[in-house]
Amino acid sequence: MQEAQNSNFPSALDIVENGLNAHPASEGLMFLKAYFGYKIADSMSSELSSFPKVIQPLGNGALMVDGAMTSQLLGKFQEIVKILSEAEESINELLQVNPSSQEVVAFKGYIDSKKNQLGQESENMKATISNTPNIAGGFCVGCRKSISYDTQKVVFRKSSASQLEAWHLPCFQSKAKN
Numbered sequence: 001m002q003e004a005q006n007s008n009f010p011s012a013l014d015i016v017e018n019g020l021n022a023h024p025a026s027e028g029l030m031f032l033k034a035y036f037g038y039k040i041a042d043s044m045s046s047e048l049s050s051f052p053k054v055i056q057p058l059g060n061g062a063l064m065v066d067g068a069m070t071s072q073l074l075g076k077f078q079e080i081v082k083i084l085s086e087a088e089e090s091i092n093e094l095l096q097v098n099p100s101s102q103e104v105v106a107f108k109g110y111i112d113s114k115k116n117q118l119g120q121e122s123e124n125m126k127a128t129i130s131n132t133p134n135i136a137g138g139f140c141v142g143c144r145k146s147i148s149y150d151t152q153k154v155v156f157r158k159s160s161a162s163q164l165e166a167w168h169l170p171c172f173q174s175k176a177k178n
């Protein structure tokens with residue numbers, strides 16, 4: 001059922017967009033365009049919940065952060081926000097034609113809140129990634145080589161009250177075995 005929905009909304013959106021090319025002023029088609037766009041964005045964001053966890057506790061206060069996965073997730077967020085922005089454009093056109101439609105106003109509210117939520121989450125993630133080298137430094141405590149926080153799996157551990165140390169995941173694991 002879920003799969004059928006995922007595959008149907010993009011093709012439904014195509015059909016509506018073709019219809020709009022022929023009848024640019026059709027309010028019904030504009031609403032459908034916004035609605036299908038929203039449904040696509042919605043099913044994409046529920047797929048994200050099945051994404052592997054980008055942050056995993058490893059016990060003893062150590063945290064593993066998957067940098068590559070975090071970057072991928074940010075990319076997905078951007079895709080969804082783009083689709084939502086397109087849906088919002090149709091809604092704005094509709095509001096110009098029909099400013100008092102409660103249905104359209106309510107739908108615009110949905111789209112806005114979803115967009116804001118995703119925007120906030122990706123801002124938080126980006127801030128975390130860009131702040132990390134300032135807090136934990138750019139080098140692995142194990143091998144002393146540099147760490148790429150947006151592509152590698154990194155383990156963080158508190159070394160003292162104010163210090164955070166960073167490890168490559170493999171370096172941390174081989175240290176734990178010894």
Ligand SMILES: [Zn+2]
Pocket residue numbers: 140141142143144145167168171
């Ligand atoms: Zn290392």
